[in-house]
Amino acid sequence: ETGVTQSPTHLIKTRGQQVTLRCSSQSGHNTVSWYQQALGQGPQFIFQYYREEENGRGNFPPRFSGLQFPNYSSELNVNALELDDSALYLCASSFKGASGQNYGYTFGSGTRLTVV
Amino acid sequence: KQEVTQIPAALSVPEGENLVLNCSFTDSAIYNLQWFRQDPGKGLTSLLLIQSSQREQTSGRLNASLDKSSGRSTLYIAASQPGDSATYLCAVSNNNDMRFGAGTRLTVKP
Numbered sequence: 234e235t236g237v238t239q240s241p242t243h244l245i246k247t248r249g250q251q252v253t254l255r256c257s258s259q260s261g262h263n264t265v266s267w268y269q270q271a272l273g274q275g276p277q278f279i280f281q282y283y284r285e286e287e288n289g290r291g292n293f294p295p296r297f298s299g300l301q302f303p304n305y306s307s308e309l310n311v312n313a314l315e316l317d318d319s320a321l322y323l324c325a326s327s328f329k330g331a332s333g334q335n336y337g338y339t340f341g342s343g344t345r346l347t348v349v
Numbered sequence: 350k351q352e353v354t355q356i357p358a359a360l361s362v363p364e365g366e367n368l369v370l371n372c373s374f375t376d377s378a379i380y381n382l383q384w385f386r387q388d389p390g391k392g393l394t395s396l397l398l399i400q401s402s403q404r405e406q407t408s409g410r411l412n413a414s415l416d417k418s419s420g421r422s423t424l425y426i427a428a429s430q431p432g433d434s435a436t437y438l439c440a441v442s443n444n445n446d447m448r449f450g451a452g453t454r455l456t457v458k459p
Contacts, residue, residue, distance in 0.1 A: 266446065266447065268449075273451075274451055274452075275353070275355075275438055275440075275449035275450050275451040275452050276393075276438075276440075276449045277449075278446040278447065278448065281445050281446060283445075288445050289445025289446050291446065321390070323392060323393065325393075325447075333445075334380045334381075334442070335380075335442060335445075335447075338383065338395065338442075338447060339395075340385075340392045340393040340394075340395075341392055342391060342392040343391070343392050345390070
């Protein structure tokens with residue numbers, strides 16, 4: 234059983250640039266959720282992907298976008314980076330059943346993004 | 350919109366003490382509630398998961414309770430150890446997402 238892997242682990246970008254973060258889901262999982270965690274705060278839900286489509290979104294602007302691939306891995310893209318985008322970005326995979334409930338949330342170790 | 354609150358924000362105790370962390374949520378229509386541990390700069394480790402139909406779960410020195418009707422959960426840690434020092438996060442799941450509290454930062458002093 235493989236866990237959730239995120240890459241890169243650390244990243245430094247300049248304001249206005251674009252960034253892509255990657256996440257591999259755990260074997261047997263079909264859903265990926267992305268979270269932003271600012272220093273000293275709890276993780277904030279960005280969006281969730283299921284069956285390669287966005288399946289729920291938090292209060293984040295459209296410059297935060299994502300993809301899910303047939304192997305259930307996912308990317309988070311952020312355009313026009315702002316200083317406040319500096320945070321730990323966490324990815325979690327889970328299995329969404331017929332009821333719609335997500336089972337077995339497993340988190341990756343995160344990507345630390347610094348925008349300067 | 351679901352709001353999750355954790356009290357206290359920080360807690361410092363001597364080794365060996367029993368302690369309780371609190372979590373409250375505003376929308377009782379949840380699938381489950383989960384407690385996580387987070388070490389500095391690291392990802393989240395799941396500690397206990399309580400389904401909405403359950404009242405409590407236990408794992409070793411940890412016991413979590415859930416009162417869905419009042420929107421409250423507690424995490425009880427028995428005989429605390431310095432290795433328990435970390436941030437503890439409470440999260441509730443409904444529909445398509447999981448909502449987190451801001452966490453309680455626990456320090457257990459030797």
